[in-house]
Amino acid sequence: MFNLEKSDLTLLIAVAVLTLFAPFILNPFPADSAMAQFNAGYPDLMQRFVIFGIFAIGFNILFGLTGYLSFGHAAFLGVGSYAAVWMFKLLSMNVIPAIILSVIVAGLFSLLIGFISLRRSGIYFSILTLAFAQMMFALAYSVLTPITGGETGLQLALDDPRIFGQSQTPEGNIPVPGLFGLEMRDSFDLAIGSWVFTFNIGYYFCALVLIASFYLAIRIFRSPFGMMLRAVKSNQQRMNYTGLNTRPYTLAAFVISGMYAGLAGGLMASMDPLAGAERMQWTASGEVVLMTILGGAGTLIGPVLGAGFIKYFENIFSKINATILHEWFAFLPDGLEDFIVAILYPFIGKGWHLTLGILFMMVVIFLPGGLVEGGQRIAAWIKGRKAGKTTAGGKTEPAE
Amino acid sequence: MDAIILQILNGLDKGSAYALIALGLTLIFGTLGVVNFAHGALFMIGAFCAVTLSRILTLSHTIIDETQKDFLGNPLKVDVPYVHDIFGVSAGNAIIDWAVPLSVLFAIPIMILVGVIMERGLIKHFYKRPHADQILVTFGLAIVLQEVIKYFYGANPIPTPAPEAFKGSLDFGAIIGFDPNIIIYPYWRIIYFAFAAVIIGGVFAFLQFTTFGMVVRAGMADRETVGLLGINIDRRFTIMFGIAAAVAGLAGVMYTPINSPNYHMGMDFLVLSFVVVVVGGMGSLPGAVLAGFLLGVLESFASMREVIDIIPGINQVIIYLVAIIILLTRPRGLMGRKGVMEE
Numbered sequence: 090m091f092n093l094e095k096s097d098l099t100l101l102i103a104v105a106v107l108t109l110f111a112p113f114i115l116n117p118f119p120a121d122s123a124m125a126q127f128n129a130g131y132p133d134l135m136q137r138f139v140i141f142g143i144f145a146i147g148f149n150i151l152f153g154l155t156g157y158l159s160f161g162h163a164a165f166l167g168v169g170s171y172a173a174v175w176m177f178k179l180l181s182m183n184v185i186p187a188i189i190l191s192v193i194v195a196g197l198f199s200l201l202i203g204f205i206s207l208r209r210s211g212i213y214f215s216i217l218t219l220a221f222a223q224m225m226f227a228l229a230y231s232v233l234t235p236i237t238g239g240e241t242g243l244q245l246a247l248d249d250p251r252i253f254g255q256s257q258t259p260e261g262n263i264p265v266p267g268l269f270g271l272e273m274r275d276s277f278d279l280a281i282g283s284w285v286f287t288f289n290i291g292y293y294f295c296a297l298v299l300i301a302s303f304y305l306a307i308r309i310f311r312s313p314f315g316m317m318l319r320a321v322k323s324n325q326q327r328m329n330y331t332g333l334n335t336r337p338y339t340l341a342a343f344v345i346s347g348m349y350a351g352l353a354g355g356l357m358a359s360m361d362p363l364a365g366a367e368r369m370q371w372t373a374s375g376e377v378v379l380m381t382i383l384g385g386a387g388t389l390i391g392p393v394l395g396a397g398f399i400k401y402f403e404n405i406f407s408k409i410n411a412t413i414l415h416e417w418f419a420f421l422p423d424g425l426e427d428f429i430v431a432i433l434y435p436f437i438g439k440g441w442h443l444t445l446g447i448l449f450m451m452v453v454i455f456l457p458g459g460l461v462e463g464g465q466r467i468a469a470w471i472k473g474r475k476a477g478k479t480t481a482g483g484k485t486e487p488a489e
Numbered sequence: 490m491d492a493i494i495l496q497i498l499n500g501l502d503k504g505s506a507y508a509l510i511a512l513g514l515t516l517i518f519g520t521l522g523v524v525n526f527a528h529g530a531l532f533m534i535g536a537f538c539a540v541t542l543s544r545i546l547t548l549s550h551t552i553i554d555e556t557q558k559d560f561l562g563n564p565l566k567v568d569v570p571y572v573h574d575i576f577g578v579s580a581g582n583a584i585i586d587w588a589v590p591l592s593v594l595f596a597i598p599i600m601i602l603v604g605v606i607m608e609r610g611l612i613k614h615f616y617k618r619p620h621a622d623q624i625l626v627t628f629g630l631a632i633v634l635q636e637v638i639k640y641f642y643g644a645n646p647i648p649t650p651a652p653e654a655f656k657g658s659l660d661f662g663a664i665i666g667f668d669p670n671i672i673i674y675p676y677w678r679i680i681y682f683a684f685a686a687v688i689i690g691g692v693f694a695f696l697q698f699t700t701f702g703m704v705v706r707a708g709m710a711d712r713e714t715v716g717l718l719g720i721n722i723d724r725r726f727t728i729m730f731g732i733a734a735a736v737a738g739l740a741g742v743m744y745t746p747i748n749s750p751n752y753h754m755g756m757d758f759l760v761l762s763f764v765v766v767v768v769g770g771m772g773s774l775p776g777a778v779l780a781g782f783l784l785g786v787l788e789s790f791a792s793m794r795e796v797i798d799i800i801p802g803i804n805q806v807i808i809y810l811v812a813i814i815i816l817l818t819r820p821r822g823l824m825g826r827k828g829v830m831e832e
């Protein structure tokens with residue numbers, strides 16, 4: 090089916106099931122229980138899971154396959170957001186033209202930047218992409234304020250033309266983004282017992298886009314084109330010696346991943362119609378690098394896992410505060426309780442970035458293949474245990 | 490003419506900071522071959538050494554002063570810094586006033602220690618890993634260091650003033666024959682520039698004229714052969730890492746009066762410093778210094794009103810623009826050596 094091998098098809102189905110049933114899976118705790126704060130099944134967060142998942146899948150096509158580390162990918166996401174919001178302002182509130190335009194605009198920008206940056210490789214490529222992204226960020230903040238809205242960001246207004254739509258609703262409000270009458274922010278709550286599951290139209294729209302993008306990524310990974318990109322990663326010199334010009338391939342990969350970023354930006358603007366320059370800052374580019382590495386660069390499922398992981402813990406960890414910690418450890422004697430809370434406190438709440446930094450360092454140091462490699466190692470270990478002592482050892486690690 | 494001189498002067502202090510950080514980055518890259526994304530964090534830690542010392546110096550205890558009364562007639566409570574007790578009131582006040590210059594002495598051992606721990610504890614294990622891994626792990630380290638500082642010092646900038654004696658400005662124009670009050674330049678920025686010049690000169694002299702420096706230079710040229718001669722080159726490179734950290738830290742210490750330190754100042758400078766290093770030529774120490782000053786001065790020229798009127802926004806992007814042009818036309822940077830980091 091879909092021209093996929095069996096293992097890839099399983100992966101695609103797994104991703105599809107996970108995303109489509111996310112409102113159930115992410116809400117394992119009853120709504121009014123003490124554990125409810127670990128529920129991630131609310132629309133805003135779920136949308137971010139899939140949007141950043143798309144962003145990371147795209148980044149992985151460049152970094153995971155070709156090994157070119159771009160530190161400026163957030164610029165394409167920002168450009169995509171601006172393009173989408175301008176579509177909402179000028180054309181109509183339908184998300185389809187907005188997303189199409191954001192993909193096209195991001196594609197054009199990445200074609201230009203990629204064409205220049207890909208003349209160099211290694212750290213020079215990273216610096217060039219970083220320089221371009223920082224330039225775009227600085228310009229969006231200052232000179233391009235008429236187009237980008239500057240510091241306040243680009244917002245919808247009541248007097249926008251919206252040629253095919255309406256400038257304002259009959260009640261005098263700004264219309265909301267929608268898809269042929271379905272409003273993106275509409276939700277439907279399903280209460281089963283004390284569990285409440287929220288089904289949001291915007292989320293399902295993003296989820297379908299994610300599944301489509303994931304399918305496309307699998308096809309790219311398994312295609313001769315993807316094989317060529319992997320060859321570039323493993324030894325570009327040898328590729329050149331065989332008389333092959335690798336530049337068109339890397340440029341194509343760069344543009345594809347830029348378009349993925351634009352798609353993510355367009356979706357982000359469709360869920361919440363505003364765009365700001367801070368989405369283009371280099372820390373935002375760093376974030377997608379983190380997601381990809383954390384999940385496992387070069388693997389199919391890794392970036393999606395990484396994006397979900399980071400966004401989940403960012404939201405959940407930063408909500409935990411000292412009071413909640415005290416509740417958790419209330420069973421301990423007072424002195425010990427205060428001690429443990431004092432130790433844990435810097436890592437939660439506002440200290441979430443500290444945890445993220447440490448985690449990221451740990452992954453780079455011990456698990457260069459990310460969460461996926463971690464999972465594989467555990468699986469191999471369990472298999473090795475099951476096989477018992479008859480098979481000697483199993484996989485051996487080469488000495489460093 | 491006067492405007493041009495003024496812009497050159499304005500560019501020098503920022504250029505000094507770029508040059509110092511870029512020098513440290515290049516030292517690390519040239520010796521250990523490691524791309525250190527945590528170098529901006531070292532700059533930031535240096536700045537917070539100054540903050541810490543000024544906090545230590547102003548540690549106070551409260552006494553009840555019988556000679557002063559508040560409006561109700563009760564004796565007034567006064568905070569007395571401990572340095573007053575130790576050195577007397579006037580000397581104590583002078584010490585507090587001179588907290589930032591004193592921090593230089595305070596910061597050197599701390600920064601060398603931080604650098605050595607960083608190299609031995611983390612970076613040592615990354616020599617043989619690809620550059621991408623080095624970038625990523627030091628990027629993670631930078632986040633961690635930044636967040637630790639944020640946890641202890643908060644997210645707001647902490648004003649750390651220069652000593653009273655250097656608060657004013659020098660009428661530079663009057664000295665070289667222009668009308669007074671046209672080219673005025675704060676004393677502290679002159680000091681910063683002079684300080685940077687001394688440090689840069691010191692590092693170069695150290696590498697050029699000492700046996701230790703000679704060995705390090707030999708190691709930069711051919712690490713393996715130096716090792717085969719029975720020299721423990723790793724230990725020397727570790728010390729160079731400490732020195733590079735100290736250079737970045739001192740740049741941070743002295744920068745505090747110009748710009749109040751906050752926890753993300755390192756990241757802000759890091760991106761620019763990398764651009765500086767790349768423009769100067771990866772692995773070239775003179776190139777890093779030259780590019781640092783060059784880009785600092787260019788940046789201040791680009792922020793002249795006349796220039797902005799012609800090309801709006803140029804002041805925001807000039808450095809990146811120059812970097813892109815240099816990278817595409819002179820792939821090795823201004824003074825890069827052949828064969829260093831060329832893929």
